[in-house]
Amino acid sequence: MKIAVCIKQVPDASTVRFDKEKGTLVREGVESVINPFDYNAIEAGLALKDQVGGEVSVLTMGPPQAQDAIREAISLGVDNGIVVSDRAFAGADTLATTYTLAKAINKLGAFDLVICGKQAVDGDTAQVGPGLAVRLGIPCVTCVDDLEVLEDGRKLRLKRMCEQGYDIVEVELPALITVLASLNIPRVPSLKGKMRAKKADIPMLSAEDIGAETSKVGLAGSPTQVATTTVPTFDAKREMLEGEPEEQVDALIGKLKEAGIL
């Protein structure tokens, strides 16, 4: 099975600080790490390879230092990886990101399965996986919590978590899935993997290399504009009702009507 795993470098949540006046993240001095859900995506790819054989490639769009994320993925056991990197990619929203990633994946060749984490913990959109599937013209199953290979790897049976429960879905490959943290426990790197990662040649592909139109990438290709970012305020109130249960119910109904809820 030929598997591509899309990952993203995000700020390390344990070292992040906020600029309270501007309401933004302080990026200076913050280490970058692989998005937590993406470890589950990598593990899903490696576990499938262990089970049915094949090759796991990993790709990311980001600045040149995103090579560190690829090296870490190689230390975990993926076969190879690339960084799609170009100044023109800066400021990309999910529309531009999925365009860029789809171009890169098509450049790399045909894959049986593309795996993404459910969402990145910095933007929290959960749009890149599904958007990428549309761009690639393949089916998409999001929020995968369990996975089984059917028909020698031509099909997958997936448990997709929903708000009210779960669906069991069968999908023919090629397909794209996004995975939850509950799918697996990511493995630790190996010494041989770490040594291989250190020496690995990690190609950097530019917009030109993947044949992307500059009007569709980065800020230029992004209709989304973030106007402001604010910290939410919590103005919830608490009130204890007293008296017999019947009186409390009457009082509660009165208050809910007053608040326009009933």
Next chain:
Amino acid sequence: MSKVNYFLTEEQEMIVDLTRQITEEKIIPVRAELDRNEEFPWDIMKDLAQADLFALYIPEEYGGLGGGTMENCLAVEQLARGCIAVTTTFAASALGGYPILLFGTDEQKQKYLPDVAAGKKLVAFGLTEANAGSDAAGIQCTAVEDGDYWVLNGTKQWITSGGEAEIYTIIAMTDRNKGARGATAFIVEKGDEGFSFGKKEKKMGLRASSTRELVFNDCRIPKDRILGRRGQGFIIAMRTLDLARPGIGAIGVGLAQAALDESVKYARQRVQFGQPIISFQAIQHMLADMATSIEAARALVYAVARTIDAGEKNFSKLSAMAKLFPTDVAMKVTTDAVQILGGYGYMQDYPVEKMMRDAKILQIYEGTNQIQRNVIGQALNKEYAKEG
């Protein structure tokens, strides 16, 4: 943090990073539960196998990474910061594997070491018996030749990973009247006819490690399972222990470091008499002694490990020192850590009481620290006699 520069190679730094990551992500979150339930840490052994750590000390031709004593020490030091029951389970497999590595034939190495390196099989070392502890020459377990077989009888006691390991290196008497020169080493496999496991011990510390009896009742093993020559068993055991002892010292360093880390963290937070207790000289001096003795122990372990890796043949005295000092330091430091944490330190909600319970075994197993002093003292006597 100012740190001594031990001039580690890039590969050695990788070993440190990797084992530290495993300790933080896989060992520390479960150590209290493993201890409470006396649960064998199979999940962590699988993680260590996946990380290639069982391959560390095994030559490349047998599927290993070809590392030496230093690499092994660096790995166990970091793992010991998490839990020394887990670390001992890992290190015991090397202890059991050394006799095959040092004295096995090429066929024996080809047969056993690749699975050991891949972490598919654990090895256990069987020397101790009920009446043969420090006095290993008092072994009563016997092996008798019978055609194409050796027949083993007797019981080994307190064998680390007994019942869990697949491969056992066993020392048994083949010529009782020759004393220590009548001992021979053998490889026994789990499932061999007449080989079974006795009771699992309940221990003060090191509770996640399995410590069990091995029972040989007319256990028949093929002739080619002999390790080295007949009568070489005692030498094999001593060489194995010599090679393993710096690793025990490294476990002591890691454990003591973990106890210091907890102590400093606590002393900076705990407020009494209106200030953090680290501002009191009584606490500062304890912490200073702990930190200094740990660094001295680490420097000794690394220096001896490197001496062994550089090819020194006569290192019994040095490896005894590298076991003795760091493990005494570990006992002292973990005891002081409990003292600094006071009542909290005595409670199971904090990790230092387990560290103190666990530390005690380091002064006992793989040769008590009294035996280490004997080894060092006897070597001094010999060395100075030569100088005349």
